[in-house]
Amino acid sequence: MLLQSLPLVxxxxxxxxxxxxxGADFGAGLWQLLAGRSARGERIREYAHRSMAPVWEANHxxxxxVLTVFWTAYPEALGSIASTLAVPLFIAAxxxxxxxxAYAFRAGATSARESGLIDTMFSLSSILTPFALGAxxxxxxxxxxxxxxxxxxxxxxxxxxxxxxxGVLAVTTSAYLAAVYLAADAARDGxxxxxxxxxxxALVAALxxxxxxxxxxxxxxxxxxxxxxxxxxxxxxSGVIASALAGLLALGLVQxxxxxxARYLAAVAVAAIIAGWALARWPTILPGLTVYxxxxxxxxxxxxxxxxxxxxxxLFPSLALLFRLALTGRFRAAEHAAMDATSxxxxxxxxxxxxxxxxxxxxxxxxxxxVAEAGWAHAIGVVCLLCFIAIxxxxxxxxxxxxxxTNK
Amino acid sequence: MAVSGxxxxxxxxxxxxxxxxxxxxxxxLSFAVHIPLVAFAISFPAMVLxxxxxxxxxGDQLYQTxxxxxxRVIVALFAVGVITGTVLSFEMGLLWPNFTGTFGSxxxxxxxxxxxxxxxxxxxxxxxxxxWGRLSxxxxxxxxxxxxxxxxxxxxxxxxxxxWMNHPGGFRLQDxxxxxxxxxxxxxxxxxxxxxxxxxxxxxxxxxxxxxxxxYAFARLKGRWxxxxxxxxxxxxxxxxxxxxxxxxxxxxxxxxxxxxxxxKLAAIEGLYSTTRGAPEHxxxxxxxxxxxxxxxxxxxxxxLAFHSWNAKVQGLSAVPASERPPVNIVRIAFQxxxxxxxxxxxxxxxxxxxxxxxxxxxxxxxxxxxxxxxxPLAVVALIAGWVVTEVGRQPWVVYRVMPTSxxxxxxxxxxxxxxxxAASYVVVASGLFWVLRRLARAPLDLPSSDxxxxxxxx
Ligand code: HDD
Ligand code: HEM
Ligand code: HEM
Numbered sequence: 001m002l003l004q005s006l007p008l009v010x011x012x013x014x015x016x017x018x019x020x021x022x023g024a025d026f027g028a029g030l031w032q033l034l035a036g037r038s039a040r041g042e043r044i045r046e047y048a049h050r051s052m053a054p055v056w057e058a059n060h061x062x063x064x065x066v067l068t069v070f071w072t073a074y075p076e077a078l079g080s081i082a083s084t085l086a087v088p089l090f091i092a093a094x095x096x097x098x099x100x101x102a103y104a105f106r107a108g109a110t111s112a113r114e115s116g117l118i119d120t121m122f123s124l125s126s127i128l129t130p131f132a133l134g135a136x137x138x139x140x141x142x143x144x145x146x147x148x149x150x151x152x153x154x155x156x157x158x159x160x161x162x163x164x165x166x167g168v169l170a171v172t173t174s175a176y177l178a179a180v181y182l183a184a185d186a187a188r189d190g191x192x193x194x195x196x197x198x199x200x201x202a203l204v205a206a207l208x209x210x211x212x213x214x215x216x217x218x219x220x221x222x223x224x225x226x227x228x229x230x231x232x233x234x235x236x237x238s239g240v241i242a243s244a245l246a247g248l249l250a251l252g253l254v255q256x257x258x259x260x261x262a263r264y265l266a267a268v269a270v271a272a273i274i275a276g277w278a279l280a281r282w283p284t285i286l287p288g289l290t291v292y293x294x295x296x297x298x299x300x301x302x303x304x305x306x307x308x309x310x311x312x313x314x315l316f317p318s319l320a321l322l323f324r325l326a327l328t329g330r331f332r333a334a335e336h337a338a339m340d341a342t343s344x345x346x347x348x349x350x351x352x353x354x355x356x357x358x359x360x361x362x363x364x365x366x367x368x369x370x371v372a373e374a375g376w377a378h379a380i381g382v383v384c385l386l387c388f389i390a391i392x393x394x395x396x397x398x399x400x401x402x403x404x405x406t407n408k
Numbered sequence: 409m410a411v412s413g414x415x416x417x418x419x420x421x422x423x424x425x426x427x428x429x430x431x432x433x434x435x436x437l438s439f440a441v442h443i444p445l446v447a448f449a450i451s452f453p454a455m456v457l458x459x460x461x462x463x464x465x466x467g468d469q470l471y472q473t474x475x476x477x478x479x480r481v482i483v484a485l486f487a488v489g490v491i492t493g494t495v496l497s498f499e500m501g502l503l504w505p506n507f508t509g510t511f512g513s514x515x516x517x518x519x520x521x522x523x524x525x526x527x528x529x530x531x532x533x534x535x536x537x538x539x540w541g542r543l544s545x546x547x548x549x550x551x552x553x554x555x556x557x558x559x560x561x562x563x564x565x566x567x568x569x570x571x572w573m574n575h576p577g578g579f580r581l582q583d584x585x586x587x588x589x590x591x592x593x594x595x596x597x598x599x600x601x602x603x604x605x606x607x608x609x610x611x612x613x614x615x616x617x618x619x620x621x622x623x624y625a626f627a628r629l630k631g632r633w634x635x636x637x638x639x640x641x642x643x644x645x646x647x648x649x650x651x652x653x654x655x656x657x658x659x660x661x662x663x664x665x666x667x668x669x670x671x672x673k674l675a676a677i678e679g680l681y682s683t684t685r686g687a688p689e690h691x692x693x694x695x696x697x698x699x700x701x702x703x704x705x706x707x708x709x710x711x712x713l714a715f716h717s718w719n720a721k722v723q724g725l726s727a728v729p730a731s732e733r734p735p736v737n738i739v740r741i742a743f744q745x746x747x748x749x750x751x752x753x754x755x756x757x758x759x760x761x762x763x764x765x766x767x768x769x770x771x772x773x774x775x776x777x778x779x780x781x782x783x784x785p786l787a788v789v790a791l792i793a794g795w796v797v798t799e800v801g802r803q804p805w806v807v808y809r810v811m812p813t814s815x816x817x818x819x820x821x822x823x824x825x826x827x828x829x830x831a832a833s834y835v836v837v838a839s840g841l842f843w844v845l846r847r848l849a850r851a852p853l854d855l856p857s858s859d860x861x862x863x864x865x866x867x
Binding site for chain 1: 462480483484485486487488490491492493494495497498500501502505506508509510511512513514516517519520521522523524526527528530531532533534535537538539542543554586587588589590591592599602606639642643646647650651654657658660661716761764768770818819820821822826829830833836837840841843844845846847848
């Protein structure tokens with residue numbers, strides 16, 4: 001039982017982390033769009049780009065994590081979801097293409113016009129992607145995705161009141177999270193003007209998100225009575241309440257310029273609503289398909305869980321390192337490399353040895369890989385060939401680099 | 409196993425998808441864009457680290473400049489690699505929901521580890537790129553090492569999935585349900601994995617080595633040939649020149665594995681219709697009416713290469729029904745292109761090394777540099793051609809002899825629309841990438857001006 005549910009818990013945690021971290025990333029694009037063309041707007045756009053550039057790739061990979069764990073542990077559910085919700089998922093993929101491309105292209109922009117153009121492409125895709133992903137979630141939540149290969153409606157499954165509501169909510173939440181992140185960043189940088197600018201944006205976005213969420217309850221009630229009821233009763237209700245409380249508290253912290261704490265509380269708000277929703281549905285994934293039916297076999301689940309645990313143990317410290325570097329810039333300033341006048345070119349006798357061992361590796365590799373038949377021989381042969389490349393490189397490169405100094 | 413014998417998870421029944429061909433082409437397009445970028449991702453960081461290490465050891469500013477400029481190229485390539493890879497992940501569900509839905513539990517673990525690898529790779533690329541000037545030089549160099557390692561583990565796991573598709577194992581099919589899944593056995597205890605991994609990994613160094621060398625060879629042809637350009641040419645060229653001849657030996661190993669595991673693919677590669685003892689090999693030519701026309705026949709060579717024996721029996725295409733044969737000419741031409749280019753690249757490599765051993769200098773002939781400029785694109789052609797051999801040669805199966813591609817495809821409509829939109833956005837991304845890289849290349853060199861050897865030298 002635990003074995004079959006645990007991967008889904010990981011997936012939901014991934015969704016929550018993607019909403020918070022990836023969401024901040026998307027929201028930055030929205031603020032760039034709204035910043036306008038004035039000099040101040042230019043500064044805001046530049047700042048939003050600069051704070052996100054080091055972390056966006058890491059933020060983005062949560063989505064890959066969610067996808068791969070989901071399709072490994074609940075393959076049938078993924079097949080059904082991806083085929084029915086093909087349109088919003090494809091739109092999200094397009095948005096991701098444009099956003100990533102914009103990050104790549106901005107390195108080459110030299111004029112304000114160029115970077116403005118790239119920022120616009122970035123911003124539009126930053127709105128499109130969370131909207132499409134939110135709409136897809138809405139389709140699942142309102143049971144519009146049946147089990148089967150493209151068994152649901154390709155359009156009404158995600159173009160329905162609840163989906164649109166969740167899409168809009170995803171965009172406004174992203175805007176809020178981004179503004180808080182950027183305000184915190186600006187505060188650390190000591191840039192008071194930007195800090196205030198982002199704080200105002202955070203407050204506006206928070207109020208907007210709250211209003212959408214509250215008003216949305218009525219939309220959900222009209223659209224999907226079942227979802228409405230399950231959210232406002234029993235296990236889910238505590239999640240909804242916790243989420244609302246955490247959201248309000250975070251708002252107060254933003255007001256008092258305690259941005260770091262506000263980010264954590266905002267994350268709690270997101271996690272609580274996701275947990276509430278999951279509990280309300282538990283153990284159903286899709287109509288007629290429970291977690292236990294959808295789950296892969298025993299060995300696969302054990303492997304997935306082991307991978308996530310081991311991977312997480314490596315991942316989180318690395319991620320912390322990245323954020324520390326990106327957020328504080330508090331690492332030691334660059335020192336100069338040690339001046340080391342001695343030449344690294346191997347002496348002639350040493351080079352002779354290197355050349356001879358390289359040739360020996362090449363011959364041994366050929367004999368073991370290409371003449372012999374046994375598997376173990378092939379393994380050693382490959383290693384010999386790779387050693388040949390490495391040793392020969394060592395033998396040649398220093399001389400070649402020395403030659404570049406004089407060669408024409 | 410007959411095609412109709414493949415019953416799938418009942419809920420994910422095969423559908424009649426009118427646009428199967430478009431779906432296949434969309435998948436192929438996405439790979440053709442992703443894989444050259446990936447070739448850089450697995451090899452370029454190691455070269456940058458070598459240059460940075462040279463800087464640390466010699467204190468020569470030129471190496472630092474080079475490493476920093478190359479780092480900027482990595483950032484652009486990595487960003488595009490990430491998005492094209494994400495598109496591929498989406499396509500697993502969007503185009504092939506039945507494949508993922510039926511076998512996700514078998515191969516998914518490979519992608520899950522891959523996901524972690526790329527996660528770590530993205531993190532350390534962030535640290536490495538933005539750590540220039542913020543971390544101490546030694547720590548900075550160290551922060552690059554995980555990028556190299558995760559590049560290896562990432563390609564290992566993703567290729568393990570491909571190897572499983574080509575040589576499936578580690579599960580049983582009972583009443584259309586996949587049972588007795590053993591992911592480890594399926595993915596990593598698969599003999600087919602190793603040649604693919606090594607061949608692809610070495611290909612990564614060949615592709616990035618020749619493309620980089622080609623760029624600086626182009627600079628030389630344009631009259632820019634300072635010490636900076638010479639250094640930037642020598643490092644990737646030395647790697648690629650050594651890797652290219654080795655690739656032929658590894659390719660031979662790959663071919664022998666294919667002969668054992670996928671005789672039909674081998675028969676398509678060679679255009680061999682009937683099972684033959686002492687089978688000949690044909691260079692060039694065109695496969696039509698069950699034989700190769702206009703080719704140059706070399707008697708017994710196929711038996712000799714594939715099975716190391718003069719008269720070994722080689723299974724022909726006729727051993728399987730016509731509906732189970734891949735499109736022979738595509739596979740054959742792709743294979744001959746790969747081998748032709750591979751031989752050429754190896755020759756160029758040998759010329760470079762021979763000149764170095766005999767004269768202790770870089771080649772001087774303008775022709776050598778002209779050839780080098782052509783080698784970069786050719787290496788990419790060989791890379792794609794190799795994947796065409798592997799993937800198209802596996803058709804009509806998506807999981808070899810278990811699930812036909814037609815049973816894997818989505819039932820959703822609108823594939824042509826998606827295909828057109830994706831192709832258009834890839835054109836935009838490719839031209840944008842080209843534009844950025846040119847911009848980066850044109851940024852002025854910030855080398856210490858006291859170094860006289862960096863002045864442009866007319867060729
Ligand atoms: C720069 C690239 C490059 C070069 C020069 C070569 N190859 Fe290659 N080849 C690839 C890049 C590649 C690859 C990375 O694209 C493939 C696709 C799948 C794989 O494992 O590697 C491949 C596949 C591949 C396969 C099919 C393997 C399979 O289906 O599993 C064979 C038989 C060969 N190669 C053989 C050769 C030979 C005999 C070469 C001699 C010159 C050669 N390759 C040069
Ligand atoms: C790690 C795994 C994989 C690798 C490296 C890989 C690689 C490739 C490449 C390079 C091509 C052809 C490129 C070209 O024609 O230009 C290709 C084609 C294709 N791949 Fe794969 N592939 C992998 C997994 C998959 C998966 C998961 C599927 C889906 C079910 C798939 C189905 C196809 C199909 C249908 C084609 C088109 C064949 C045709 O045009 O006839 N492959 N693949
Ligand atoms: C079905 C096939 C494939 C899928 C689904 C896939 C998926 C992905 C994804 C999702 C990423 C982005 C990771 C990130 O966000 O950081 C990525 C990047 C990458 N992929 Fe693939 N990939 C496939 C084929 C391949 C193949 C054949 C290789 C071969 C070695 C490969 C090697 C890489 C590498 C090294 C990266 C690192 C980032 C970069 O490109 O710069 N992938 N891939």
